[in-house]
Amino acid sequence: MTPLIPEPVYDYEIALLVRAYKNALLSISAELSRLDLTAMSRANSRAALAEVAAILHGLNDESAAWVDRYIPKAATDGVARTIVSLGAASTLEDADKIVKFNRINREFVASAVADTQADLLAVTQNVDRRVKLAVRQATADSMRANLTRGINGNRTLNADILQRMKKTLGGAVDTGIIDAAGRRWKPEVYVNMVTRTKMASTQREAAVNEAVGRGAYYGVISRHNAIDKCRGYEGMIVKLTPDARGDYRYFGDLPRNEIFHPNCRHVITPIRDPKLLEQ
Ligand SMILES: [Zn+2]
Incomplete structure (x- = not known):
């Protein structure tokens, strides 16, 4: 979790x-x-x-x-x-x-x-x-x-x-x-x-x-039951660097009109191992 x-x-x-x-x-x-x-x-x-x-x-x-x-x-x-x-x-x-x-x-x-x-x-x-x-x-x-x-x-x-x-x-x-x-x-x-x-x-x-x-290259996007487009990103696991392994999106590539837009309150919580979170 x-x-x-x-x-x-x-x-x-x-x-x-x-x-x-x-x-x-x-x-x-x-x-x-x-x-x-x-x-x-x-x-x-x-x-x-x-x-x-x-x-x-x-x-x-x-x-x-x-x-x-x-x-x-x-x-x-x-x-x-x-x-x-x-x-x-x-x-x-x-x-x-x-x-x-x-x-x-x-x-x-x-x-x-x-x-x-x-x-x-x-x-x-x-x-x-x-x-x-x-x-x-x-x-x-x-x-x-x-x-x-x-x-x-x-x-x-x-x-x-x-x-x-x-x-x-x-x-x-x-x-x-x-x-x-x-x-x-x-x-x-x-x-x-x-x-x-x-x-x-x-x-x-x-x-x-x-x-x-x-040395932690992954993160999870926070959730607060957003009602805007951010909603689709809540709880998403992202890469913190494009070079990290695995089939996750790099946070810097996420569309800014959907997530991390002006006034957006979402944060990224870094994690070391996305596999642990997925279980
Ligand atoms: Zn947001």
Whole structure:
């Protein structure tokens, strides 16, 4: 039977980061809503953009610290699960004490940290670009409207123009990122998905690297009665390296739109001898 080792859950950690993004985006919205749209000048739009830049800078620092702390933690969890599943420790607590990243894992964790940093940085860069564009657009609209005010006897800004400026500024924060598959995500939903997926893949890959380093070349995919396409893979025995013997599929070749997809919670538990499990 499959050894029952608790599976890692990162809901709390991910919620911390998602909250940081939500708060930063709310602060940016608040900053933009304080702009006096009827009398915008280059000077006050510059001041607002400086505030926005400071908020995004703080967010980047916070998310870099998060990645530095939690991506290695996911790798540690993966290594600890491997240590327990291969019988070198009896509990995860005991395994945690002897976790040490082997050479493949040291390199792997460094690149997982860098990848995740880059993904999150893309989110703030996207917000930054959109907010700058929106503020410039609104400033130009405001200045042009003020220049032509009086031509038709209007003392105040045209309501349609004001409405359009509000929409442009509001949309700048709300419009998210478009992923490789062309799907559009709100920033905080995207951050949630990206970090959940990276934590899971880091855990999985680190577990496999540790297993292979210990001479265990097979694994079992966890089961929690999934209702999506993962269901067909639950309990499946896989190879952890394409060179392993036997008629099993290599985990790296499994279709990512079916198993280990974004937000997937399945893990691989390494084993030495698939024959024992099959009996
Ligand atoms: Zn899954």
